[in-house]
Amino acid sequence: MDSRLVLARRELRSLGREKTIVLALAIQLFVAAFSSFLVVGLVSLYAPGATAGAYVVTVGVAGNASGDVAPVVGAGNARQVQTFDSTGAAVKAFDAGHVDAVLVADRLANGRTRVNVIAPRGSFETTLVVVQVKKALTAYERQRRRALSFRLDRRPLGVPPDPGSSPYFGFAYTVLLPVLAFLPAFISGSIAADGVAEELDRGTFELLRAAPLSVREIVDGKALAFVAIAPAQAACWFAFLAANGTPIAHPVAALLLVAAVAAALVGVGIAVALLAPKRREAQLVYSFGALAVFAAASLLPESPQNVVAKLAIGSATQTTWLTVVAAVAVAVLVYAGSRRWAAGLAG
Numbered sequence: 001m002d003s004r005l006v007l008a009r010r011e012l013r014s015l016g017r018e019k020t021i022v023l024a025l026a027i028q029l030f031v032a033a034f035s036s037f038l039v040v041g042l043v044s045l046y047a048p049g050a051t052a053g054a055y056v057v058t059v060g061v062a063g064n065a066s067g068d069v070a071p072v073v074g075a076g077n078a079r080q081v082q083t084f085d086s087t088g089a090a091v092k093a094f095d096a097g098h099v100d101a102v103l104v105a106d107r108l109a110n111g112r113t114r115v116n117v118i119a120p121r122g123s124f125e126t127t128l129v130v131v132q133v134k135k136a137l138t139a140y141e142r143q144r145r146r147a148l149s150f151r152l153d154r155r156p157l158g159v160p161p162d163p164g165s166s167p168y169f170g171f172a173y174t175v176l177l178p179v180l181a182f183l184p185a186f187i188s189g190s191i192a193a194d195g196v197a198e199e200l201d202r203g204t205f206e207l208l209r210a211a212p213l214s215v216r217e218i219v220d221g222k223a224l225a226f227v228a229i230a231p232a233q234a235a236c237w238f239a240f241l242a243a244n245g246t247p248i249a250h251p252v253a254a255l256l257l258v259a260a261v262a263a264a265l266v267g268v269g270i271a272v273a274l275l276a277p278k279r280r281e282a283q284l285v286y287s288f289g290a291l292a293v294f295a296a297a298s299l300l301p302e303s304p305q306n307v308v309a310k311l312a313i314g315s316a317t318q319t320t321w322l323t324v325v326a327a328v329a330v331a332v333l334v335y336a337g338s339r340r341w342a343a344g345l346a347g
Helices: 003-015 019-033 035-046 066-074 087-095 124-147 167-202 204-209 215-243 251-275 279-297 304-313 318-346
Strands: 057-062 079-083 101-107 113-118
Touching (some): 057 087, 057 124, 087 101, 087 113, 101 124, 304 318
16 A cells, blocks of 8 residues: 555544544534524524514504504514504503514604614614614615605616525525535644644654655645545535535535645645644644635635635636636645645755
């Protein structure tokens, strides 16, 4: 058997004894395996409006303009409306918990409508209530703009139609999928930096060279193990996501991109370990460097996150495919450079 494969198997066995790495993999596995209901909870945190219908907000409306505001507030399946003859009665109902919020709508002498909002404070319910109240007031504003459009001297630009896309669909493909795709690649580079730094710190790197193994063969053996686990993990995540109703249209291309990013990060990790052989220093330099690379990549015409999302939903463009090819080319150059540099430092 090739000496590099033997070294790769040794590295994989040693990873199984690292509790931190195993725990990180288990957490990712849990997220992917139960993504169907985790997405619902996560979406409700970053976009509370997506829970419309699951939680109904009862809004009390008072004031001399309540006749105009109440029908707009009561529209939809996420809000219920109660009208009150006075502000005091509405506030009393709010204090008693009969309504979740109060809108005091008063028509001013100049024709404008002033709305004061009373909402709960300091709870998760507050976010849901505020989101629904904001939607209601936005709808009322648009209604008033249409009603008073005859006063305009110029025709305003039309508002783009609501695309009506599902927030769960967007979150799964634009947030969850890129995280599960590139987190294994990031971890692979971290493992490479830590593993090589540990070998140098303990002096076992020189023992590997006495095997006999050349520096290039040592780098190849370690990189083979570290790079291989990233697309293997991503393939498992993709399978779990597909089983939970989030299919991947081009899984092979997405896995190729993950492998390319992992190879580049592993190359960077090995180079960082050779430059800063102390484990703590190597991890710090690698982490900041990898984050900087991902931040810079987001400035590209199509960032890696967008490329994975487009490949997953089947809307890849020519730029998307060119980005995948460019990623593979950059990965080859980065890894070849780190391999050559390692041989030069040792020689």
